[in-house]
Amino acid sequence: MSELRGRLASWDTVIIGVTVAVLIAATAGVENFGNGTNFTFLILDLLPIALIALPMTMIVITGEIDLSVASTLGLTSAIMGDLWNRGLTIEMIIPLCVLIGALLGAVNGVLINRLGLPSLAVTIGTLALYRGLALVVLGDAAVADFPWAFTGWVTGTIGGGPIPNVLIVLVVLAVIFGVVLHATPFGRSLFAIGANDQAARFSGVDVARTKFWLYVVSGAIAGLAGVLWTLRYSSARADNGAGLELAVVAAVLLGGVSIFGGRGSLWGVLSGVLLLAVLQNALRLQDVSGQALNIVTGVLLIASVLLPNIITGVRDSLHRRRLRAVPVKSS
């Protein structure tokens, strides 16, 4: 019973509720929001953020961060364009790009876990480094002539309906990540690392190795997102996905993952992604400019961390007051 109450009070449940409420309100109140075509675009727009948010959730739960993801996406996209120019087949390029993403993640992993450098600093460095390498690979050119069979699949929908094909990729990966995070010993070890990495180490978790693989997975997913981004816009460019890392971090924090680690859920994060996407989409349909929406993103982000703090603070002070009241009564 108390577990249920704890669950109801936690931020990720709140954010799921808010997301559902906003979805209903938008469908009812915003013209064209419930439209099938709009739904397709909504999913296509949130796809890269949602994909990258999956491993980012795990990384932030362990108390670390990966700011290099959007640059990894851009570098993979640039390499994809370069390889295509060199005449490789797309069937070879796609797995190669995911592998390159994994390698870039491994570089982060080695720097952070073998050399013991702070992840914030390392990934700010590789953010600049990978984006720079993307520019070195492709310059400011764009490669656009990818085969229709692939670009068409990414932008296409299942049976011509409103559900985009790529949603399958997202759902499959989300289920895998969800099960691993919430139903396996490995997942539990991530929470343990975030809560207290020394305690986790003493209870037999190989903290360094775990974190290393998280960065590899994060890189691989960013590579995959790079491939899908390139195919969606039929355009390999070095600046693809610039600034996306902040949207991902915002969604993850909005979804109730503690920046200090140890707390959060994948469902919360996915509804955080959905909430941001729905708000942006609905307000844009109302002719609010895309850039002005940044205010909404920023305020939501701060509120999502501020509100639980305030609630906890108020609850603590009430509790303390009650405790103080007890001896007075008994005397």
Add this chain to the structure above:
Amino acid sequence: MSVATAEIRKNDKKPRLRIGYVVRQREMGIVLALVVLVAYTAINQPRFLGSQSITDILLNTAILAVLASGMAVVVITRHIDLSVGSVLGLSAFTVATVMQDNQGLPMVAALGLGLAIGAVAGVVNGALVHFGNVPALVVTLGTMYAYRGLTYSWAGGQQVTADEVPRHFLRFANSALLGVPWLVLIALVVIAGVGLMMRNYRIGRELYAMGSSPHAAGLAGIRIARNTLVAFVISGALAGLGGVLYASRFGTVDASSGNGYELQVVAAVVVGGVAVFGGSGTIWGAGLGALLLTVIGSALAVLDINQFWQQAIVGALIVLAIGADRLVAVRIARSLRKRDSHV
């Protein structure tokens, strides 16, 4: 380095000297890199040392260095301020618009307005960080969006162009006092002033202490709330000042001015030897970092090396800088441990 500093505080009887020694070493590294880079470039392309080239480098460094000085204060306090690019944009657009509407307004008013806008933005950041108990990374990520959004919702797609602002406003950035451009003078004054504050005044030493160990600083009676606010106000105000200088230098500003600038500022600070996790580094190191980044950019251009390498080099430099930092920290910790065991 914060680990090392904490180690030192615990173990060493004369901490001041040790920290100074290490820090000086770190900055000597940047100076050396600068000398080698400039010498190599100048030998291959003598026009690199031409007066126009040097002026350009200094002007470009000036704005970056002003922001980096503020960022260094925040980073030394073990926080970060990702909103500086957005504050620069907000200040640049506001000041340019006000100057456009009031052509007679003196430059001092523009500078004051920019500082004030930045200071207010900084107060909001600092208050949210301290009283909201929200990590600076989250707060300033949020306000980075919010301040940028504010500028966009106000400015929309319009821009202020160079021919709409008063002449004297534009002339300011390019005119000089005794041969030194005003922009550079301002940057030097900022570095000297903030540097002096951090080095010689109580508030500065308290900010270092907070960065080394926030908990211990609190227990030692340091006024954490006031100091956190001061750090963010300095960073915000200097970003606001940077906005005025930006508007004066380029003349044409829109809502996207300074977009993504925060990364460059953080890079300058980190490359300049300020440890990301607080407690060490100097303001003039951050200034040197800004100079090094700018010189790399111009050197690449002069040497006809693909400009696209610039960002990759900056990234590699950041990784290198924190790697070197870590190496020094580990070494000091080890040598201190060894010495302790003999006692």
